[in-house]
Amino acid sequence: MLRPGLFITFEGIDGAGKSSHIEGLAAAFRAQGRAVTVSREPGGTPLAEKLREMVLNDPMDALTESLLIFAARRDHLRNVIEPALARGDVVLCDRFTDATFAYQGAGRGFDLDVLSTLERLAQTGLAPDADLMREPDLTVWFDLAPEVAAERLAGARVPDRFEAQPVEFFRRVAQGYADRAAAAPQRFARLDAAQDRHRVWQQLTSVFVRKGWLAIMVASQGGPQ
Numbered sequence: 211m212l213r214p215g216l217f218i219t220f221e222g223i224d225g226a227g228k229s230s231h232i233e234g235l236a237a238a239f240r241a242q243g244r245a246v247t248v249s250r251e252p253g254g255t256p257l258a259e260k261l262r263e264m265v266l267n268d269p270m271d272a273l274t275e276s277l278l279i280f281a282a283r284r285d286h287l288r289n290v291i292e293p294a295l296a297r298g299d300v301v302l303c304d305r306f307t308d309a310t311f312a313y314q315g316a317g318r319g320f321d322l323d324v325l326s327t328l329e330r331l332a333q334t335g336l337a338p339d340a341d342l343m344r345e346p347d348l349t350v351w352f353d354l355a356p357e358v359a360a361e362r363l364a365g366a367r368v369p370d371r372f373e374a375q376p377v378e379f380f381r382r383v384a385q386g387y388a389d390r391a392a393a394a395p396q397r398f399a400r401l402d403a404a405q406d407r408h409r410v411w412q413q414l415t416s417v418f419v420r421k422g423w424l425a426i427m428v429a430s431q432g433g434p435q
């Protein structure tokens with residue numbers, strides 16, 4: 211019998227520690243027999259990856275940035291996320307629309323109503339139910355103070371257009387995530403990302419165990435090295 215797909219997204223300011231855990235979680239799901247699709251935004255398809263390069267590197271205003279991000283998202287939904295969910299996969303996606311509200315909305319100060327309109331346009335007419343606006347089943351929010359994230363990223367890589375922003379930008383983005391979590395508490399799971407990797411992994415897997423999506427045995431194995 212086909213199991214229903216699960217759409218799980220990972221959010222947080224740059225350097226919060228999301229990417230350090232996504233492959234481990236994928237391995238935990240695979241270990242209990244689930245097919246897993248791991249992806250990211252902006253990106254996840256050849257077209258969306260081209261748009262990602264532009265969004266991360268080319269100067270542009272907030273409307274252009276938002277349009278490119280939603281264009282990438284629609285292509286990603288059509289070609290990767292919806293087919294994977296239809297197959298019954300667990301889809302683990304590094305960032306999704308909460309990032310747009312946090313970065314373009316709260317961070318850049320772009321109009322939230324326009325973002326909601328773009329969200330509806332980009333995320334409907336795709337799923338088995340044409341009226342459904344695709345949203346994550348669960349969003350894991352790695353909550354970390356911007357100063358700590360900046361320390362973790364310092365010197366780690368050449369900063370892109372977002373990573374090069376000052377700490378005040380990331381304070382607004384962090385507040386944007388807090389507002390999104392407060393508006394949808396049933397969808398969000400907040401992790402204290404200031405803890406060490408092992409403790410963050412424990413917090414992460416206990417969210418999935420509580421939901422009945424991972425067995426305790428599988429969750430207790432793996433995690434960051």
Ligand SMILES: Nc1ncnc2c1ncn2[C@@H]1O[C@H](COP(=O)(O)OP(=O)(O)OP(=O)(O)O)[C@@H](O)[C@H]1O
Pocket residue numbers: 222223224225226227228229230231352362363366403404405406407408410
């Ligand atoms: N719990 C932790 N404690 C200390 N350092 C950490 C922790 N988790 C991750 N790091 C380190 O912080 C840096 C950022 O981690 P990671 O790339 O996983 O974050 P991210 O949220 O995916 O960032 P981005 O979205 O910018 O790619 C890396 O150098 C990683 O090794």
Ligand SMILES: Cc1cn([C@H]2C[C@H](O)[C@@H](COP(=O)(O)O)O2)c(=O)[nH]c1=O
Pocket residue numbers: 224225251252266279304305306307308309310311313314372373
């Ligand atoms: C989905 C999305 C992403 N961003 C920004 C946030 C990050 O700085 C980069 C993505 O790179 P990372 O490897 O995940 O750090 O893009 C954004 O501004 N708006 C979005 O909707």
